[in-house]
Amino acid sequence: MHDDMQAMRVFEMDRCLKDGQFPCRWVPDMGYGYGYPQFIFYSPLPYYVMEGFHLVGLSFLDSVKAGFAVSFVFSGLAMFLLGRSLWGEWGGLVSALFYVYAPYRASDAFSRGAVGEFWALVFLPFIFWAILELVKKAKTKYLIFLSLSYAGLLLTHNITTIAFTPLAVAWGIFLLWYYRKWNLLPRLILAGIWGIGMAAFFILPVIFERNYVHVETMVMGYFNYLAHFVSLKQLFFSPFWGFGSSELGSYDDLSFAIGLLHWLFAGLAFLLSFLYRKKEKIFGFVAFLFLAFLGTCFMSHQKSIAIWNILPFLAYFQFPWRFLGVATFAASALCGAIIALTPKSKGELAFLMVLGVIFFNGFYFNPSKWYDITDQQKFSGELWEKQLTISIFDYLPKSAEFPPDSKAPDVPELIEGKGEIIEYQKGSDWQRGIVEVEKKASLRFPLYYFPGFKVWVGGKQTAIDYKNKLGLITIDVPPGKHEVYVKLKRTWPRVVGDVVSILSFTVLPGILIYERKNKKNS
Numbered sequence: 001m002h003d004d005m006q007a008m009r010v011f012e013m014d015r016c017l018k019d020g021q022f023p024c025r026w027v028p029d030m031g032y033g034y035g036y037p038q039f040i041f042y043s044p045l046p047y048y049v050m051e052g053f054h055l056v057g058l059s060f061l062d063s064v065k066a067g068f069a070v071s072f073v074f075s076g077l078a079m080f081l082l083g084r085s086l087w088g089e090w091g092g093l094v095s096a097l098f099y100v101y102a103p104y105r106a107s108d109a110f111s112r113g114a115v116g117e118f119w120a121l122v123f124l125p126f127i128f129w130a131i132l133e134l135v136k137k138a139k140t141k142y143l144i145f146l147s148l149s150y151a152g153l154l155l156t157h158n159i160t161t162i163a164f165t166p167l168a169v170a171w172g173i174f175l176l177w178y179y180r181k182w183n184l185l186p187r188l189i190l191a192g193i194w195g196i197g198m199a200a201f202f203i204l205p206v207i208f209e210r211n212y213v214h215v216e217t218m219v220m221g222y223f224n225y226l227a228h229f230v231s232l233k234q235l236f237f238s239p240f241w242g243f244g245s246s247e248l249g250s251y252d253d254l255s256f257a258i259g260l261l262h263w264l265f266a267g268l269a270f271l272l273s274f275l276y277r278k279k280e281k282i283f284g285f286v287a288f289l290f291l292a293f294l295g296t297c298f299m300s301h302q303k304s305i306a307i308w309n310i311l312p313f314l315a316y317f318q319f320p321w322r323f324l325g326v327a328t329f330a331a332s333a334l335c336g337a338i339i340a341l342t343p344k345s346k347g348e349l350a351f352l353m354v355l356g357v358i359f360f361n362g363f364y365f366n367p368s369k370w371y372d373i374t375d376q377q378k379f380s381g382e383l384w385e386k387q388l389t390i391s392i393f394d395y396l397p398k399s400a401e402f403p404p405d406s407k408a409p410d411v412p413e414l415i416e417g418k419g420e421i422i423e424y425q426k427g428s429d430w431q432r433g434i435v436e437v438e439k440k441a442s443l444r445f446p447l448y449y450f451p452g453f454k455v456w457v458g459g460k461q462t463a464i465d466y467k468n469k470l471g472l473i474t475i476d477v478p479p480g481k482h483e484v485y486v487k488l489k490r491t492w493p494r495v496v497g498d499v500v501s502i503l504s505f506t507v508l509p510g511i512l513i514y515e516r517k518n519k520k521n522s
Contacts, residue, residue, distance in 0.1 A: 011060050023201055023202070034470070044155060099125070101361045126149040163323055230324075293334065399466045442475070
């Protein structure tokens, strides 16, 4: 995979949780051994899931594979729920299989290895389905499901959340208008706020602490969005399949195809629903999804550049073709509408459509190469060195002017004065040791400074200096033998975020109990 860092992130998550750091925010080995605020800024939910597989006995590498496999299954189930609500059982089955076998899904899994984006596609149909059922039936259980689904998306992939949220809002407004149930608007707003509350432990630090890390490299050079628009041929007509990278122009060694059957059936569904709009009452749903499909395809094409220039935050998408995830969602959902518009032989037609999409797209879902490798090999030698430095400039603390060119030492360095390190230990977000100095000395920890770090010498908090090229935590130590201890503490965004998330999740069982009692009494 392009993102050959997933197993390493699970490895670091494992170190966090076994060290009692929850939620995991600072990882100890990345950043060339100086530590890294990985999960303060990078969406953590898929890694908690994969860590769950590791805790029950799978290797780190197999846990990553299991994470991808489970995402395939849950995304299919989620789309089936949405498709069934819109088009019936057979329509739901068609939408689900088209969603699972979409070419872009294969690119995400077997070429890019984009865990966050791949998992985000689980939550898109869940969110649409929960909004639909909440508006139709006004039951609290759908409000809860919507909140959980939106929280899941927020915790899974920032960029997909930004791309999809306006569409979800539009879907809610459309359904309130369609069913004439504007009285349910407060419930939809409450569900969104509740979902944000559940994810607050991650969202608030991302918003308020992003100025503490280098993010400028994420929109420079290769990652400038201007180089990564796709052509109409690539979207609709190109049969090309590759495992390479996205390049300037239409010479990419990576497929950005929506899928021939996907866009053909999506267009056919729109045409048929328009022709039979008086007989079949699904034209509004089809039209909404078709416009969503066209809009997201447009955002991946260079003709949308005026929008990208007006909205500067879109630069952090890096690749305009990321909108193809939402386009795939809309096109797959539309394919099931063909069944709803078929008066007879629904099962037979569904079988043929499913067989067709598997036949045409199934061969995409294979890795380019197989490697016979174990965790021990992955996390040792040259491969381990590579994992320590991978994506080292993404979210590098601003205390560091540039990344290090060599691995962090195992123990602190005495840069002034005389003394020795008698013993030393490193945890996930802490370091502790005994140091003995003859006269006042300066001690430099193998640890980047980041807001929240505190240092104690002999049990007393001491001042931190990090004005050095790598931004490493440095302290003055008086003569004598002392215990030194450095620990990452919670800043106000982390504290507030944690409290809000705890309160948001605490409300959940109370509401469930209340609903169950009401159901028994009714």
